[in-house]
Amino acid sequence: MADELVLLDVHVSMFGMRVRIALAEKGIEYEYREENLANKSTLLLETNPVHKKIPVLIHNGKPICESLIIVEYIDEVWKDKSPLLPSDPYQRAKARFWADFVDKKVLFFFCSCFCLSVFVKKKIWRTKGEELEAAKKELIDALELLEGELGDKPYFNGDNFGFPDLAIITFYSWFHTYETCANFSIEKHCPKLIKWAKRCMERESVSKSLADPVTVYEFVLMLKKKYGH
Amino acid sequence: MAEVKMFGAWGSPFSKRVEMGLKLKGVEYEYIEEDLNNKSSLLLNYNPVHKKVPVLVHNGKPIAESLIILEYIDEAWEGPDILPKDPYERANARFWAKFIDEKCMPPMWKACWSIGEERAKAKEEASEALKFLENEINGQKFFGGDTIGLVDIAANFIGYWFRIAEEIVGLELMTQDKYPNLCKWAEEYCKCSFVKENLPPKDKLADIFKGIIQAQSAPK
Numbered sequence: 001m002a003d004e005l006v007l008l009d010v011h012v013s014m015f016g017m018r019v020r021i022a023l024a025e026k027g028i029e030y031e032y033r034e035e036n037l038a039n040k041s042t043l044l045l046e047t048n049p050v051h052k053k054i055p056v057l058i059h060n061g062k063p064i065c066e067s068l069i070i071v072e073y074i075d076e077v078w079k080d081k082s083p084l085l086p087s088d089p090y091q092r093a094k095a096r097f098w099a100d101f102v103d104k105k106v107l108f109f110f111c112s113c114f115c116l117s118v119f120v121k122k123k124i125w126r127t128k129g130e131e132l133e134a135a136k137k138e139l140i141d142a143l144e145l146l147e148g149e150l151g152d153k154p155y156f157n158g159d160n161f162g163f164p165d166l167a168i169i170t171f172y173s174w175f176h177t178y179e180t181c182a183n184f185s186i187e188k189h190c191p192k193l194i195k196w197a198k199r200c201m202e203r204e205s206v207s208k209s210l211a212d213p214v215t216v217y218e219f220v221l222m223l224k225k226k227y228g229h
Numbered sequence: 230m231a232e233v234k235m236f237g238a239w240g241s242p243f244s245k246r247v248e249m250g251l252k253l254k255g256v257e258y259e260y261i262e263e264d265l266n267n268k269s270s271l272l273l274n275y276n277p278v279h280k281k282v283p284v285l286v287h288n289g290k291p292i293a294e295s296l297i298i299l300e301y302i303d304e305a306w307e308g309p310d311i312l313p314k315d316p317y318e319r320a321n322a323r324f325w326a327k328f329i330d331e332k333c334m335p336p337m338w339k340a341c342w343s344i345g346e347e348r349a350k351a352k353e354e355a356s357e358a359l360k361f362l363e364n365e366i367n368g369q370k371f372f373g374g375d376t377i378g379l380v381d382i383a384a385n386f387i388g389y390w391f392r393i394a395e396e397i398v399g400l401e402l403m404t405q406d407k408y409p410n411l412c413k414w415a416e417e418y419c420k421c422s423f424v425k426e427n428l429p430p431k432d433k434l435a436d437i438f439k440g441i442i443q444a445q446s447a448p449k
C-alpha cells in the first residue's frame with residue numbers, strides 16, 4: 001500500500017521548511033497544503049488540537065506535530081534513504097542540541113524583534129527602539145555562537161549535510177527581513193555562517209524548500225500593515 | 230573503562246530526570262553536586278552555551294539538556310527502553326515531553342510564586358495545559374503504558390515538586406476533582422520504588438519553597 005502523506009504548512013514558515021527539506025532529502029512524495037493562519041482549516045485544528053500550529057505531517061491518517069519531531073520521525077521511518085541524523089549517539093546528541101539551541105534562542109529574538117504574533121502567542125506587537133536594539137544584540141550573540149560551533153567544518157553535521165544544518169538553514173530565508181527591519185548585516189558578524197548557508201543552498205532539497213527572501217519580507221510587511229503598524 | 234559523570238543539583242527536577250535515566254539502565258556514574266549560586270569552572274567548560282545543570286559527561290564528552298541527555302542514555306546503553314521502539318509512538322513521547330517543558334512547567338511554576346492577576350493568569354494557562362495531559366494519560370498506569378518512559382520521567386516536576394509547592398502556597402490547581410487521571414498517575418508514580426529513589430526529600434524541598442515565600446514577603 002502506498003504511503004499517504006499530507007503536509008499542512010505555510011510557505012514562509014521556517015519550521016515548515018525543515019519538514020520540506022527532510023521529505024525532499026528522502027525523495028518522498030506528499031501532498032502540500034498551504035494554511036491560512038488567520039483562518040485555520042478544520043483539519044489543522046483536528047490534527048494539532050494542542051498547539052493549532054503548522055507544520056503537521058499526516059502519515060496514513062496519523063498526525064505528527066512539531067517540526068524537529070516530524071523530521072526525526074521521517075528519518076526513522078525512511079531510515080534506508082539519506083540518513084539525516086548521524087549514527088553515533090554522541091553526534092546525534094550534539095545535532096539535537098544545536099537544533100534545540102536555535103529553537104530556544106534564535107526564534108524568540110526573531111519574533112520579539114519583529115513582533116510576529118502570528119507565529120507566537122499574541123504578545124507585544126511593537127518593540128520600542130531600545131528593546132529592538134537589545135533583542136538585536138541577543139540575536140547577534142546567538143548567531144555568533146553558531147558561527148563558533150560551525151568553525152571550519154563544511155556543515156554543522158560535519159562533512160555531510162544533516163539534521164542540525166536542516167534545522168538552522170531555514171532561518172536563512174528570514175535573514176534579509178531581519179537585516180532590513182533592524183538595519184544590520186549578519187554577514188558582517190558571521191561570515192562563516194553565511195558561507196555555510198550558501199553552501200547549503202546549493203542542495204536542491206534546500207533551495208527548493210526555502211521561501212524566497214523577498215517573499216518572506218513582503219509577507220512580514222503585509223502582516224505589519226494588517227496589524228496596524 | 231567507560232567513565233560516566235553527572236553534574237546536577239539535588240533539588241532540580243531536570244537533574245533528577247537524568248539520574249532516573251541512568252538508574253533505569255543500571256549505569257554506574259559519579260555524581261557531582263553543583264552549587265547553582267557558584268557554578269564550577271568544570272560545569273561552565275562542559276556547558277558553555279547554557280551554563281546549566283544537568284550535564285552528563287561520558288568518556289570526557291559532555292551532553293547537555295535533560296531530554297537530549299535522556300535520548301542519549303537510551304541510545305548509548307542497553308536496558309529497559311526509555312523511548313518506545315515504534316517511530317509514531319516515539320514522536321508522541323517526544324511531543325508530550327516537550328509539551329511538559331514548554332507549556333506546563335513555566336506557568337505551573339509561575340502560578341506558585343506570583344500573586345494577584347499574574348497568578349490568576351498563570352493558573353489559567355497551567356490548567357489548560359494540564360487538561361491535555363489529563364486526557365493523554367487516560368486511565369493508563371503511566372504515560373509510557375505499563376512501565377515508566379520518557380514522558381513519565383519528564384513529568385517528575387508535575388508528579389512531585391509541584392504537588393509539594395502547591396500545598397505550601399495554597400494554590401489548588403491540580404485537584405482530584407478536576408484531574409482525577411493525573412492525580413492517580415502522580416500517586417502511582419511516587420509510590421513506584423524506582424521513582425522514590427530519585428526524588429529529593431520532601432522536607433528539604435518544602436524548606437526551599439518556604440524560603441522563597443519568605444524572601445518574597447521580606448521588606449525591600
